[in-house]
Amino acid sequence: MSEKQLKKATFAGGCFWCMVKPFDEQPGIHEVVSGYTGGHTKNPTYKEVCSETTGHLEAVEITYDPEIFPYEKLLTLFWQQIDPTDPGGQFHDRGESYTTAIFVHDDDQRQAAEKSKHELEESGKFSKPIVTPIREASVFYPAETYHQDYYKKNPFHYKxxxxGSGRKDFIERYWGVNSE
Incomplete structure (x- = not known):
């Protein structure tokens, strides 16, 4: 397959360790990279991002084949990993670097993301407003090697x-999805 057929999707959903596994082994997903995006510091480190001074969010960049796994399906899976009503972080992880966002790479992604967000707002699933913003994709900086594929390298700690963060119970309660 030529690289031109592959596309990128970028999502911030709190701790990036928990955002890799749901996407990682799906058909049509070629790569999921943990990293940082949306801020102003070039080549930030984990420590810098956690200091809340870089403007970056922890995020995942997904390389996918839209013919096999369409962007709309990625959006559905993304929503099922987060609390889209929390403006201060995700679960026990607090601060700007743990907030949610959909980073769009083109107009088609923007339209799909806006439609998906609107459908979630209209669904009545949540009583509070959906606060996850849709932002323009910017430079994505891969995180340090020890953060990549964390769920595979450290399965016990990951679980x-x-x-412990509250993510697993939230996903099961609101989305009816087993997050194992």
Whole structure:
């Protein structure tokens, strides 16, 4: 397959460790990279991003084949990983770097993201407003190697973190999805 057929999608959903696994082994997903985007610091480190001085959010950049796994399906999966009503972070992770966002790479993605967000707002699933913004994609900086594929490298800690942070229970309660 030529690289021209592959596209990028970028989502911030709180801790990037928990945002890799749901996308990672889906058909048509070629790569999921943990990293930082949306801020002003070039080549930020994890420590810098956690200091809340860079403007960056923890995010994942997904390389996918839209013929096999359409962007709309990525959006559905994204919403099912987050609390889209929380403006201060995700679950036990607080601060700007843990807030949610959909970073769009083109007009088609923007239209799909806006439609998806509107449908979620209209669904009545949440009593509070959907606060996840739709932003223009900017430079994506891959995170340090030890953050990549964290759920594979540290499965026990990953499961403990997912449960302890409150993410697992939230996903199961609001989305009816087993997040194992």
């Amino acid at each position: 403990m973190y997912q449960k």
